[in-house]
Amino acid sequence: MLGKLSFRNAKRQAKDYVIYFITILLVVALLFSFNSIAVSEDIAELSNSMTNFSKAIIGINLVIVFVMVWLINYTMKFMLEKRSKEFGTYQILGIEKKDIANMFTIENLMIGLIAFVVGTFLGIFIYQVFSSIIMNIFAQPYQIVIAFDWKAVGITAGCFFGIFLLVLLNSRRKIKKTKVYDLLYADKQNENNQIKSMKGNVFLWMVSILLFFTGLWTLSLDFLNAQTMNGKKTIFAVVQWIVAIYLFYGSVSRFIVKYYLENKRRKYKKNHLFLFRNLTSKINTMSVTLGTIAMLFAFIMIGGNVALMMNGLLNNEIEMGYPFEIMIGSVDPDFSKYKEFMEKNTTVTDMYEYRLYNIPKTEIDKAFEGTMFEGRGYEEFDYVLGLTDYNRLREMLRI
Amino acid sequence: MILKKILKVEQIQKYYGNKDNLAKAIDDISFDVEEGEFIGIMGASGSGKTTLLNCISTIDTVSSGHIYLNNQDITEIKEEEIAKFRRENLGFIFQDFNLLDTLTIEENIALILTINQVPEKEIDERILEMAQKLGITEILNKYPYQVSGGQKQRCASCRAIVNHPKIILADEPTGSLDSKSARQLLEMLEDMNQNMKATILMVTHDPLSASYCQKILFLKDGRIFNKIEKGERERKEFYHEILDVLALLGGETKDVR
Numbered sequence: 001m002l003g004k005l006s007f008r009n010a011k012r013q014a015k016d017y018v019i020y021f022i023t024i025l026l027v028v029a030l031l032f033s034f035n036s037i038a039v040s041e042d043i044a045e046l047s048n049s050m051t052n053f054s055k056a057i058i059g060i061n062l063v064i065v066f067v068m069v070w071l072i073n074y075t076m077k078f079m080l081e082k083r084s085k086e087f088g089t090y091q092i093l094g095i096e097k098k099d100i101a102n103m104f105t106i107e108n109l110m111i112g113l114i115a116f117v118v119g120t121f122l123g124i125f126i127y128q129v130f131s132s133i134i135m136n137i138f139a140q141p142y143q144i145v146i147a148f149d150w151k152a153v154g155i156t157a158g159c160f161f162g163i164f165l166l167v168l169l170n171s172r173r174k175i176k177k178t179k180v181y182d183l184l185y186a187d188k189q190n191e192n193n194q195i196k197s198m199k200g201n202v203f204l205w206m207v208s209i210l211l212f213f214t215g216l217w218t219l220s221l222d223f224l225n226a227q228t229m230n231g232k233k234t235i236f237a238v239v240q241w242i243v244a245i246y247l248f249y250g251s252v253s254r255f256i257v258k259y260y261l262e263n264k265r266r267k268y269k270k271n272h273l274f275l276f277r278n279l280t281s282k283i284n285t286m287s288v289t290l291g292t293i294a295m296l297f298a299f300i301m302i303g304g305n306v307a308l309m310m311n312g313l314l315n316n317e318i319e320m321g322y323p324f325e326i327m328i329g330s331v332d333p334d335f336s337k338y339k340e341f342m343e344k345n346t347t348v349t350d351m352y353e354y355r356l357y358n359i360p361k362t363e364i365d366k367a368f369e370g371t372m373f374e375g376r377g378y379e380e381f382d383y384v385l386g387l388t389d390y391n392r393l394r395e396m397l398r399i
Numbered sequence: 400m401i402l403k404k405i406l407k408v409e410q411i412q413k414y415y416g417n418k419d420n421l422a423k424a425i426d427d428i429s430f431d432v433e434e435g436e437f438i439g440i441m442g443a444s445g446s447g448k449t450t451l452l453n454c455i456s457t458i459d460t461v462s463s464g465h466i467y468l469n470n471q472d473i474t475e476i477k478e479e480e481i482a483k484f485r486r487e488n489l490g491f492i493f494q495d496f497n498l499l500d501t502l503t504i505e506e507n508i509a510l511i512l513t514i515n516q517v518p519e520k521e522i523d524e525r526i527l528e529m530a531q532k533l534g535i536t537e538i539l540n541k542y543p544y545q546v547s548g549g550q551k552q553r554c555a556s557c558r559a560i561v562n563h564p565k566i567i568l569a570d571e572p573t574g575s576l577d578s579k580s581a582r583q584l585l586e587m588l589e590d591m592n593q594n595m596k597a598t599i600l601m602v603t604h605d606p607l608s609a610s611y612c613q614k615i616l617f618l619k620d621g622r623i624f625n626k627i628e629k630g631e632r633e634r635k636e637f638y639h640e641i642l643d644v645l646a647l648l649g650g651e652t653k654d655v656r
Binding site (some may be wrong): 035088089097 | 461485486489500502
């Protein structure tokens with residue numbers, strides 16, 4: 001009977017919590033597709049630096065896992081609260097707490113398992129999309145193959161069920177701990193607001209702002225010298241920002257609510273009362289939710305900007321290093337064969353031939369110290385070219 | 400015939416709050432319930448009647464005093480034994496039914512038998528028998544959301560009695576019902592009490608509901624204010640006595656229909 005009950009509950013839940021289900025499903029799908037990329041041999045063969053790429057994907061996985069922990073915990077808590085009366089009824093009927101916890105576990109495992117299976121299949125297709133994009137970037141021919149990598153499945157399953165079971169264990173503990181009275185009357189309770197005074201909120205707010213700036217300062221220390229940069233300070237800065245974001249949202253939301261509820265004229269204006277009272281009843285969860293979303297947005301924006309910056313940097317470097325379409329260097333002064341080939345096969349409009357002379361090493365490379373040209377000189381000589389050649393080349397580049 | 404005392408409440412108290420701000424929800428209440436009694440607890444809101452019921456039903460705990468049910472002290476029952484105690488001794492009827500939405504009416508009733516490990520063969524028989532007595536055979540295969548409030552409460556009552564608990568605790572059972580359904584339910588409770596020997600403790604603020612009881616305790620500010628018995632009188636007569644006590648109690652007469 002209890003098994004039947006939990007099966008029905010799971011079925012009803014799947015209907016009630018469609019959003020929860022779809023979210024888990026998408027998270028699993030994303031996690032699986034990223035894992036597939038990380039372990040894919042096709043992609044690893046693309047380039048030597050692909051191991052770094054795989055490492056970056058693992059980093060992204062960590063972020064997804066973090067979001068997953070928060071998401072699953074949040075929804076399970078939400079479900080527990082929503083169903084507290086039901087659990088209270090079970091207890092009143094004389095069902096052992098252990099059995100109630102088991103029932104909840106079975107239900108959630110069923111939902112989790114279905115989400116995992118469907119999510120994995122969805123992930124296969126998402127992986128195809130991602131890998132075709134990557135292959136495209138490297139201009140590789142690509143065929144769609146329904147590849148199913150057990151290693152990726154293993155990693156995904158490990159992450160997903162690891163988190164799922166941890167959260168579930170926590171929920172079980174809660175079910176066993178909560179008194180039946182609290183379960184039956186749970187919907188009548190509000191979350192309590194820990195910091196009651198305005199001053200406390202303002203103080204926390206100032207601390208959060210301070211942390212933003214100390215974070216910035218720590219980060220700048222890391223970027224002062226590119227040679228000694230090891231990322232430790234960057235991580236420290238990120239930690240400071242995370243704390244700052246949560247503190248900021250916690251204090252500001254409490255401050256705003258307090259500000260409106262303390263003054264009766266503000267409180268009773270329009271529908272302020274209804275709005276702010278609804279906010280206060282769930283203020284702890286709400287500020288954490290806001291903080292988490294803000295943090296993710298911050299990461300997305302920082303990540304996006306860094307990606308754009310790196311892209312610009314690399315493109316720039318290509319432009320600087322190789323400004324012409326075709327450059328041929330040779331110790332043999334006879335270029336006629338090359339010229340002939342180019343005239344046959346390409347549509348070159350302008351061509352110029354010049355000589356480089358080597359002279360004994362000068363102090364010139366000292367002038368490049370600290371710029372991106374540092375260390376680009378040749379070992380024994382410095383190379384020079386004639387001024388006419390130089391001007392002609394500039395003309396070709398229209399500068 | 401000497402009747403067995405099924406419930407003994409001894410000088411219980413229930414406080415809320417801390418030292419500086421103490422609220423006494425129950426202030427030294429003692430009474431007994433005998434086997435087969437239909438006893439009502441009345442009082443204004445805030446008089447402590449629901450708290451009292453919660454303490455007896457192991458939903459809440461007392462601050463001091465003892466409650467004996469079938470000679471077992473429920474104030475000292477261990478956490479691991481409480482589920483067993485509840486399923487063997489208590490039947491509940493709530494104001495808002497507390498039926499499980501995922502189960503049909505029949506399954507709702509069957510659940511209590513399965514958790515008491517009644518053999519499968521017997522379950523069906525017992526449900527049918529009880530459903531016939533309570534007039535809910537037609538709706539057994541429906542889900543709670545498909546039936547009316549009155550029918551839900553009948554189902555809840557059936558669930559409360561089907562395992563023959565030592566005592567049935569009812570918290571405002573007519574509170575969510577219209578007057579016709581309320582009357583039907585009360586007649587049913589009366590029938591359960593008289594013909595099926597169920598002991599019922601009912602909390603209510605409605606004088607009409609209370610008039611179906613044999614004995615009524617009136618609470619005021621956490622204390623027993625008065626106690627009346629129906630005896631051999633007609634229900635109508637008893638109803639008027641209740642109204643008189645309520646008038647004395649102050650303020651409740653406005654609830655009279």
